[in-house]
Amino acid sequence: MxxxxxxxxxxxxxxxxxxxxxxxxxxxxxxxxxxxxxxxxxxxxxxxxxxxxxRTNEGPHALYNGGPxxxxxxxxxLIGPLAPLPAIEGTRLRLHHQGRLRRTPPLAMLKLLRRKPEQAPVDVDFMTWATAEVGEEGARAAAHYIAVATFHHDPGSLSARFVHERLRRATKLPPEAHYPRxxxxxxxxxxxxxxxxxxxxxxxxxxxxxxxxxxxxxxxxxxxxxxxxxxxxxxxxxxxxxxxxxxxTGARTALVDLALNSRKGDPFAIADLDGTGWIERFTSQDRTLAPAGQDLVQGQIPLSPAESKADGVARADHLLDLGFPDWRDRLLWRRDSVSNGRTGAVDLPGxxxxxxxxxxxxxxxxxxxxxxxxxxxxxxxxxxxxxxxxxxxxxxxxxxxxxx
The missing domain is CATH 3.50.50.60 (FAD/NAD(P)-binding domain)
Known part of the structure; x- marks a missing residue:
């Protein structure tokens, strides 16, 4: 040229x-x-x-193999070595639903995943459309789950097409998400x-x-x-x-980074279906991210306009209490921050x-x-x-x- x-x-x-x-x-x-x-x-x-x-990123990061x-x-x-994904039965993904940690999502949420992206309308919010399809419980659980790929405090208020496209990709098996070592x-x-x-x-x-x-x-x-x-x-x-x-329109998110002494049985990740939030133990896949015998845990808690960083940190601590017993006694290092307008676009209805x-x-x-x-x-x-x-x-x- x-x-x-x-x-x-x-x-x-x-x-x-x-x-x-x-x-x-x-x-x-x-x-x-x-x-x-x-x-x-x-x-x-x-x-x-x-x-x-x-070796922290600015919030949870993954590279999706379904994209160009x-x-x-x-x-x-340029991708280089990838951290091995845990076996499906060993991922220990936990879902915070109805006040406790569960291993499986609501059946209605699974039914929603069968809907093709083009079935979701652009000009209707996700919560309205999904409720009509599978009921309020499944719709709300799905909306909260996809906060992991939107960083938004209320994904149910966004365009149904926008949210459902991301929901289908974020829940695909085998997973699209991979982690560069x-x-x-x-x-x-x-x-x-x-x-x-x-x-x-x-x-x-x-x-x-x-x-x-x-x-x-x-x-x-x-x-x-x-x-x-x-x-x-x-x-x-x-x-x-x-x-x-x-x-x-963007999103505002509390980011929580922790280093813990390793403990057998800790979950790979916790998804909040009662609210919005995601906690992930990145060293379950890539041991190079923290010293031997330690785990690097990162989380993102979407914040509404009325919430402060302290509110997001408190919600993250609650998820940690549920999934990581005695984490406070094992804590070696911590950093809390807020990402404002640096988490990508979100599309409103229409x-x-x-x-x-x-x-x-x-x-x-x-x-x-x-x-x-x-x-x-x-x-x-x-x-x-x-x-x-x-x-x-x-x-x-x-x-x-x-x-x-």
Whole structure:
């Protein structure tokens, strides 16, 4: 891809998370010259894995093999070793339902899973539709369960199609969810290495506060100013582009990270069907995430607008009390935080991903991220939007050259 027959198109990517790296690699593979500007001192964004004894992600993370990003990553040998999934009979998934931990979900919830995604309407909320299909108990249990893939405090209020598509994928057997050994950061490291080998220039600690017009160089002195892909959170993009239309519904979640002395019999995960919340023992699959003899437990508790971090932490502690006996006596390390607007898009009744902020913002600026107009589950939205942004950016450059 060239701009004048000799110089490659220059593409600027703002943000070095999963979306930004996907965009940079795709553009470089197409022949573009790419520069990434990342405000943090390391790449990764929300896919960053902490250094130190406890290899935490920013909340529970999984890589779903049913999405297009799985194939793309695998083709480039970027997934790397995967932590083995526990055998189905040994997963020890527990469901908090009607005040106690159970091994099986309500029968009505299982019946709901037989409904195809296209049977769920876009313009009706999930709770209304699912109640009409299987009754209130099954509908409420299903709505609460899928908080694991929406991070929302009330998934039942969202579009039935949006929720049911995610419910079907999150409950599929064998599971779609897989865990890269060493955390998501191991995938980011491999992506960064590939970007470097493709000639991508990476500028860390490089915060971009304005998209001032770039000067056009004299002929033969370098690439002409090229398109820009903004691969940041939607609030950051709104501030950078000074565009108040960049709005979409998100979620707010309490994140709880714990290190415990290991105890035989601890559950793999606890899903809250009475409320919304998920607790997962990540070292049940990947022992590299904590020192020997210790377990890393991470949880996310969606918060309503009226709830505080303390409310979410209290709900997490209750689930821990039920599933991890004497966890307070075994506690070695703990960190509580709140993730606000950094958990992906959620679609209200009457909306789909097509109604989210458009990728093409005009004037050679494109958006990529998990709250923009692209389909997919969780990180798949970032991936799909990144590929679309690159396609639009480089196609537009080609067209401009033809009409110049």
């Amino acid at each position: 060239t701009s004048n027959g000799t110089n490659p198109t220059h593409l600027t990517v703002i943000g070095g998370g999963f979306a930004g790296l996907t965009a940079a690699i795709s553009a470089a593979e197409a022949g573009a010259r790419v520069t990434i500007h990342e405000a943090h001192h390391t790449l990764g964004g929300r896919a960053r894995t902490a250094e130190g004894a406890y 990003h799985w194939t793309w990553l695998k083709q480039r040998d 060493g955390g998501w950061g191991s995938v980011i490291d491999r992506m960064a290495t590939l970007a470097w080998n493709l000639g991508v220039r990476v500028e860390t600690l490089s915060r971009v506060d304005t998209l001032a017009p770039l000067p056009t160089p004299a002929p033969g002195l370098g690439p002409a100013p090229g398109p820009v892909i903004v691969a940041t959170s939607l609030p950051a993009a709104r501030h950078l582009l000074q565009d108040d239309s960049l709005q979409w 909306t789909t991903w097509r109604d989210r902020p458009a990728i093409d913002r005009g004037n050679g600026v494109y958006l990529a991220g998990d709250q923009v107009a692209a389909p997919g589950l969780l990180s798949e939205v970032s991936f799909n939007s990144a590929l679309e942004a690159v396609t639009l950016a480089l196609t537009s450059t080609r067209l401009d050259l033809r009409t110049a």
